[in-house]
Amino acid sequence: MQRRMLMAAACAMLVGGALAGATAQAQSSPRAAAGPARLRGTLEGVTETGIAMTTRAGAHVTVALSPQLRVALVVAAKIEDIRPNSYIGTAATAPQPDGSLRALEVSVFPPEMRGTGQGHFAWDLGEGSSMTNGTVGSLVGTSGRTMVVNYGSGEKRIVIPDDVPIVSVEPADRAALKPGTRIVVNGQREAGGAVTAATILVGKDGLTPPM
Structure with missing residues (x-):
């Protein structure tokens, strides 16, 4: 506990x-x-x-x-730690022309933290940046570099560039x-x-x- x-x-x-x-x-x-x-x-x-x-x-x-x-x-993590049904948080840039977001970082939460801070809101890592916390519904592409994240009241399609840090918390x-x-x-x-x-x-x- x-x-x-x-x-x-x-x-x-x-x-x-x-x-x-x-x-x-x-x-x-x-x-x-x-x-x-x-x-x-x-x-x-x-x-x-x-x-x-x-x-x-x-x-x-x-x-x-x-x-x-x-x-x-x-703690450093890797792209393979992001799976369908993972609960994650990701800071991202302003929306791209196609409406997708480009991740600035991805934080993978432990299972007991599912639901923490769920939502999509403004962040402070650059003009127009945002934070999205939710459940990964699907991964697109052979490397899993695009994810659809559902945060209850909506969902976002988020691209994870190759150089974006992926972490977990201990x-x-x-x-x-x-x-x-x-x-x-x-x-x-x-x-x-x-x-x-x-x-x-x-x-x-x-x-x-x-x-």
């Missing part, structure tokens, strides 16, 4: 639509409004109550750690917070600008979390 709760929290931070609207501002402006925040970058130092990190934009920031902090590892603890690792922080920004992390994704074995 404890493992399932940890994995639920980890997957929720990957696909949480409630965070999507504020994330671009949170990374780019030190005076961003209070509310949800997402930071991506490299972990530089760790204490009992906080971390220091360098964002991918080059800013040096400190982040407080919630007493209820959740940590998870992002439960972890604070011991995974090691200087030099690539991380994604989800948390809350106060009116004064300070950020408190609720969840942190850590790339395993040098991996940069792609979501």
